[in-house]
Amino acid sequence: MANNLTYQVRNIAEVTTAVANGDLTRKIDVDAQGEILALKTTVNRMVDQLSSFASEVTRVAREVGSEGQLGGQARVEGVEGTWKRLTESVNELAGSLTTQIRAIATVTSAVARGDLTRSIAIEAQGELAELKDNINSMVGSLRETTQANQEQDWLKSNLARISRLMQGHRDLLEVAKLTMSELTPLVSARYGAFYSIDPDADSELILIGGYGVRPDRGPRQRFAIGEGIVGQAAAEGRHIVLDDVPPEYITIDSGLSRSTPAQIVVLPILFENRVLGVLELASFTPFGEVHLDFLTQLVETIGVTMNTIIANSRTEDLLTESQRLTRELQERSDELQRQQEELRRSNAELEDKAALLAKQNRAIEIQNFQIEQARRTLEERAEQLAVSSRYKSEFLANMSHELRTPLNSLLVLAKLLTENAEGNLTSQQVEFARTIHSAGSALLQLINDMLDLSKVEAGRMDIHPIQVSLPKMVDLLEAAFAPLAQDKGLSFSVEVNPDVPQELRADEQRLQQVLRNLLSNAVKFTPRGEVKLRVAKPPVGVDFDDETLHEARDLLAFQVIDTGIGIAPDKRDVIFEAFRQADGTTSRKYGGTGLGLAICRDIARLLGGEIHVDSELGQGSTFTLYLPASYTGPLAATDGGAARRPLITTSADEPAAPAPEPPMPLDMPLPELVEPPVETPVQWQGDDPLNGAKILIVDDDIRNVFALTSVLERHGSTVVYAENGREGIEQLERNEDVALVLMDIMMPEMDGWATTSAIRRMPQFADLPIIALTAKVMRGDREKSIASGASDYVPKPVDVDRLLERLRGWLSRGRGAASDSSASPAEGS
Structure with missing residues (x-):
């Protein structure tokens, strides 16, 4: 027992001593019973738990401390008391260290990737707390530095980009549009306005571009320097920032909302301390410092661009003006040379004609x-x-x-x-x-003929049929042409067959115009022999161009028969074309424009008739006007004769041959067909109302102004003049003692009718005599002039004596000193 107890105790002591020395590999292996067995079991279990605890703690320490494997935890089953608390402390240490290191690693990894928004937020103590603070400070510093660099990169790159976009532009409006579209969203603004110095008024700013504006509530169009915030920024030359913008100041609209901006910035655009414009921007959020720096630097670039455009524009204007002056000088030089050449040619022609026509009157x-x-x-x-x-x-x-x-x-x-x-x-x-x-x-007179031709071709010549006495008309024609024929040594006779009616229904003026032209041509182109006018019934079998004449009743034939030069067969159709003559050479014996017969044929068709010609070269001609005794209307198929008037054209490789002209010009004077004739004026007696009168001439043709001024000043009048209607009104306002106005109708911009109407709306000139003058004499012009407020109407070219009498009449009427015989304008004028 003693030996056994001794062995058992010694074994237990060896094991506990080994445990005390840190050796956890030993266990109690003696046989035991009772309490010794219980002690053995307890000691061995304790050794196992200590061994497991030591193994786990060593593993966690090795993984965390040596191998760097974070997150490890000691797992010891069945430990209690101090060992459990020790295990928990080890695990808490490992977990805390893991959390701190992973937090540091996460932030440093984010920094390595360029993410500077992270920071270490875990709790730490001691050196780890210092490490945490140092790392967070480093990240903050890097973040601020990086943000500053990014802002500078953004500022410089966008400055360079917008500068490149503005390069090459020559139009301020394009630059303003480009600036607004690029700049406003770039600085997170939602509204913008671009003002430029008015080129016509350096003290004012005008709107030339915008962003996000409303048509009905757009930005103000104009500011004077010093007026409002825009004008104040221009006056001070520095930018102005407005915070806490009132709602009524401005609103920014979208399709879904309307909001008030949080901040407005107004920046002057300068170049060498000279204001060129102002930029105004509004944003929902306050502008950042980088945005304000960017805008401050950008307006300098815009100022350089604007100055370049303005300078280039001025240079181009000066160049254009210089080129214009150069062209004008060259044109004047060419015109002088042309005039000199024209004078030399004219003198040579006059000398040639003088030599050939020495026996004729000069x-x-x-x-x-x-x-x-x-x-x-x-x-x-x-x-x-x-x-x-x-x-x-x-x-x-x-x-x-x-x-x-x-x-x-x-x-x-x-x-x-x-x-x-x-x-x-x-x-x-x-x-x-x-x-x-x-x-x-x-x-x-030639111009009047041209107008007649144009009215016929345009279908605007009116026909006014009346009952015409045939004997009376024939007597008038005989009285007019018998003396002309006698002067040329020709016999002139009139034959009226007894079977023709004594009256016919026709337009007497147009009928006389045709017959006078035919008789005039007959007298002109008959060097010897006779000219005869015969009125008879047409012979049977006449071949009319229009079939309706075959069926017409009571046709009359007015025949003009002469023994003159005659017309070649191939020229009989040509002579009825406008500007055509049988002899179209430059050396022809008889002059004329070739309009007479063209007008006669067209008027004959308007009267419902036709003109036929029967002639033999050198033997004379017979022109016959076939006309219904009762007017029934124009021939429908001819369209005014325009279809029978082809125009002469030439190719680039072939010179144009001179157009043959008919030998039948309209030489006899005809009545004025556009305006009614004015009665012969009564010569003025007593004090001349023109003497001392101030007269305003409104005419854009300086030649007419010079001519009329010369006439009026010769009679003692004072003349003021204006080149257009607007200047005419200004002259009246400066010279309210003007007694009469001579108003040209055809003027650019504001014609005479509009000017007259404007003057009549001025109470002080309600009774001022205004006489309308026009060279474009068309039907209805007189009525339109009177309707606009004109007192009288005179077509150009004016008859000086008649014009002076009309002026005297109106001036006398204005003075209230008119006499019964001559102190008022001619009635019906």
Whole structure:
């Protein structure tokens, strides 16, 4: 027992001693019973638990401390008391260390990836707390540095990008549009306005671009320097930031909402301390410092761009003006050279004509020359219209205006020269002036013929049939042409068959126009023999162009028979075409424009008839006008004769042959067909109302102003003038003592009708005499002028004596000193 007990105790002591020495590999292995067995079991279990605890703690320490494997935990089953608390402490230590290191690792990994938004938020003590704070400080510093670098990169890259976009633009409006579309969203703004200095007023800013504006509540269009926040920023030369914007100040609209901005910034655009514009932006959120820095630097770039555009624009304007002046000088030089050449050519032609026509009167020579020049001018105008199939009445009306306008000054000044009031002209020079006046009058008649032709072709010539006494009309024609025939040594006779009616229903004026033209041509182109007018029933078997004439009753045949030069068979159709003659050469014996027979044929068709010609070269001609005794309307199939008037065209490889002209021009003077004739004025007696009167002339043609001024000043009048309607009204406002206005109708921008109406709306000029003048004499112009407020109407070219009498009448009426015989305008004028 003693040995056994000793062995058992010694074994227990060895094991406990080994445990005390840290050796947990030993166990009690003696056989034992009872309490010793219980002690053995307890000691061995304790050794197993200590061994397991030591193994787990060693493993966790090795994994966490040596191998760096975080998250390890000691798992010891059945330990209690101190060992359990020790296990928990080890696990708590390992867990805390794991959490801290992983938090540090997570933040540092994020930093390594460029994510500077993370920070270490775990609790730590001691050196780990210092490490945590150092790492967080490092991340914050990196974040601020990186953000600053990014903002600078953003600022510089966008400055460079927008600068590149603005390069090459030459239009301020394009630059403003580009700036607004690129800049406003870039700085997170939702509203923008771009103002520029007004080029016409350096003290004002005008809106040239916008972003997010409403049409009905858009930004203000104009600011004076110093006016409002925009004008104040321009005046101070520094930017202004507005916080806490009131709701009524501005709203930013979208499709779903309307909101008030949180902040508004206004920046002046400067170049070398000179204000070029102002930029205004509004945002829902306050602008950041980088945005404000960006805007401050960008407006400098915009200022440079704007200055470049303005400078280039001024340079281009100066270059354009220089080029314009150069062209004008060149054109004037060319015009002077052309005029000199024209004068040399004209002098040479005059000398040639003087040599050939030495036996003729000098005045007739000049008249024929000017008529020839006018004919060539009209031929050139007709050739320019070769692309058209018919003449346009409005074009001829405009051409009439262009011809009548210089013709007006020509006739007025020629009239003044013939009066020779200063007595400084020779009798020959006075005769020259009379010849110029006569030639101009002939040209005026030619213009009237052109208008007649245009009215026929446009279907605007009215026919007014009345009962016409045939004997009376024939007597008038005989009285007019018998003396002309006698002067040429021709016999003239009239035959009226007894079976023709004594009256016919027709337009007497148009019928006389046709017969006068035919008789005039017959007298002109008959060098010897006779001219006869015969009125009879038409012979049987006449071949009419229009079938309706075959069925017409009571046809009359007006025959003009002569023994003149005759017409070749191949020219009988040509002579009825406008600007065509049988002899179209430049050396032809008989002049004329070739309009007479063209007008006659068209008028004959309007009267419901036809003109036929029967002629033999050198033996004479018979022109017959077939006309119904009772007017039934124009021939429907001819369309005014326009279809029978082909125009002459030439190719680029082939010179144009001169157009043959009919030898039947309209030489006899015809009644004015556009406006009614004015009665012969009664010569003024007593004090001249023109003397001392102030008269305003409103006319865009300085030649007419010069001519009329010369006439009026000769009679003691004071003349003020204006080149257009607006200046005319300004002259009236400055000269309220104007006694009468001469108002040209055809003026650019504000014509005479509009100007007259505007003057009549001014109470102080309600009774001011206004006389309308126009060279574009068309039907209805008189009525339109009177309706606009004109007191009287005078077509150009004006008859100086008649115009002066009308002026005296209106001036006398205005003074209340008119006499019964001559102190008022002619009735019906």
